[in-house]
Amino acid sequence: MDKQYLVTKSNYFIMNSSYDLSLEEQKLILTLASMVQPTDEEFKPYVFKISEFMELLGVDTKTKYTEIPKITKELMKKVFEIHEGNSILQVAWLSSARYEKGSGKVTLKFSPDLKPYMLKLNNMFTQYKLANILNMKSKYSPRIYEILKCNEFKQQGYIELEVEELRKLLKTDGIYTRYNDFKKKVIQQSQKELKKLSDIDFDFDEIKTGKKITSIKFYIRENSHDGRALNKTNKSNKSNKTKNTYDEISATVVPYEDVSDDMGIKKVQDMLKGHRVGPKSAKAIYENAKGDIRQIKKVYEYSKTQKIKSLVGFMKAMVVPGALEESIGMPRQLSFNNFSQRAYDGSDGGMTFDELEKKLLGWDE
Structure with missing residues (x-):
């Protein structure tokens, strides 16, 4: 398990799914996603050490071996929605979670319904380093990061999202109902974290219809002052380049x-x-x-x-x-x-x- 592993998702999945996960749940899912090779034919049982996962998150706690089972149990209950044209797919993230007593390991499997959005992707997908999201503190920052990363290369240089559509994507429909609270707690907090921790940052303009702010223009740019650690490669780990990592030059802007x-x-x-x-x-x-x-x-x-x-x-x-x-x-x-x-x-x-x-x-x- 490595912070330089890549998370790969289809753009359609990013822009057409809405879910409400805690920060820890998101990080577990994205860590698991970074272990998937987009060229795989099927999801595999992905095994990782609980201690490595907690270390990756920077968590030092004696209860780590009981915390992960709690997180995965809650994840198994959480159904989210993907809008597929005229239909809505309701699906859970995980199909199973297995713990071997005394091993300190967990084996997780993604729901097979997620295959079209994470496997055999040839184009229209977004790929980023796990390191970009692991140190974020706001539960909304990883999601906003993905939405903006997905639209980083837009021809006009920005993406405009309706406020209500953004609320749906972030599952904040009934939270921060006043726009100023939504702006402060969600958008501006994510703006600070992306600038400090990730490979992109953004500015935004508020678009009004009458006196009401109805949409937001996000201007996305590369961030040359991000918090990512370089993945220094040498002869001993050349084989990793064919797997899920970038070499050192790709970690710099x-x-x-x-x-x-x-x-x-x-x-x-x-x-x-x-x-x-x-x-x-x-x-x-x-x-x-x-x-x-x-x-x-x-x-x-x-x-x-x-x-x-x-x-x-x-x-x-x-x-x-x-x-x-x-x-x-x-x-x-x-x-x-x-x-x-x-x-x-x-x-x-x-x-x-x-x-x-x-x-x-x-x-x-």
Whole structure:
């Protein structure tokens, strides 16, 4: 178990499910989710040591071996909803929890109904390090983090959510009924925690209808001052790179830098050093990105969530200013051997990007 493990969920799941879990329950579920490989065919029985889990959460208590069974027992009772078009699926998170007396271990299994949202994901999914949420104190922060992370690459640079829709996603319908309380206890508290602890942070604008605040615009940005520990790799743990971890370079955010062309090309090669990218390819990637190292880093991070045949071809196409943002949300896997881009601006009589995205996520139902 490692803080650098990745949590993977479909975007549809994130934006169409509503549940109310305690902070400890969320962390247990997300820790369990980080043990799932998105390429798995089926959920497996996931075994972990109770002591490791409590250490991961930073909890030092003599009652840890009785606390986890309490948490899992409550989780087994909690049914949540996923909106699937015209139907609503009511499902529990766990199908079983098994404790072997005296072993200090627990074996958990996800409900099989969650398979479409966590397994065999080829596109339209969000992936992030477990470390981003483990130290959060507010029960709403991990959920807001996921919602914003899911929309990090939106073309217009923000996501607008109706206040009532956000309340439903966070299950705060009957809590903090006054907007100012909701803003202070939920939004602003999450804003502080994301900025301090995670790889993104945000600003927001309040949109009024008459005198009432009816929606919120979230402006999401990468956070270069996050609280994550780097996962320093060496020869002894190279095998982990094929599992559920990132290497050290992926744990850092590269700000825009005004560098010479030679230095920029060298930075590209260093960034992609595990892929043996030659100087000519690195130069082409650098030039296509107009020298924007930060954009190259963003595309490289995104490439890890996609099934691609050629990293170099993918990078050359997607580092072009605007290409990544325009392609996020396309309904099928792109072929970068003969790359052709649609604008999705409505100019060809088709859907705009926002209309396409809403359709894909089921928001237009």
